[in-house]
Amino acid sequence: MGSERVGSSCARWLLAGAGAAAITLGSVAWGGAGAGAAGRTAAGRLQGTVVLAARHARHGPRLPVVGNAFDLSREPVIHAMKTKPPTKLEVRNLVVGTGASVRGSSTVRVMYVGANYRTGKVFTQVTWTDRRPTTFPLSGVVRGFAEGLVGMKVGGRREIVIPPKLGYGNTSSGPIKAGETLVFVVDLKGVKG
DSSP states (O other), X not given: OOOOOOOSOTTGGGOSOOOOOOOEEOOOOOOOTTTTXXXXXXXXXXXXXXXXXXXXXXXXXXXXXXXXXXXXXXXXXXXXXXXXXOSSOEEEEEEOOOSOBOOTTOXXXXXXXXXXXXXXXXXXXXXXXXXXXXXXXXXXXXXXXXHHHXXXXXXXEEEEEEOGGGTTTTOOBTTBOTTOOXXXXXXXXXEEO
């Protein structure tokens, strides 16, 4: 994909003041017209799937496709999006954990990949390069990253799409350019508080 891998401190790009705002969870309206009648043959089932996928594209948030999304032993791969990025925080659980939940005041132990929404260009994945989780308090990261982790359970993997107003706004920070929409895929390994 031509993604650039950056080998500097993974938490450094997230550092900023934390705040409070609502999290919008991505919802999908799955409906049936066309899917039931198409279910009799393999071709019909495929056509039904395409119909449902088209409905998802119209009704749900357009979040980047994540390769290796459900395999926690493999580094997730964030694909570029050609559509207009969301203007509010979007969160999607790829794997639902079963452990303790993150609160706004928690300290988390995570592995993650961060990329640009439009290009898919990776700006951080140091935890995957080293195969070692990093630990930090949510009070020390950008607002969208902190809010996107709230409610996540240990053992899960979550995709978080952060609009500029909840990320770095009109300020550049290292490899992150001003006005960028950020995409993170986060594996939660532990939580305190």
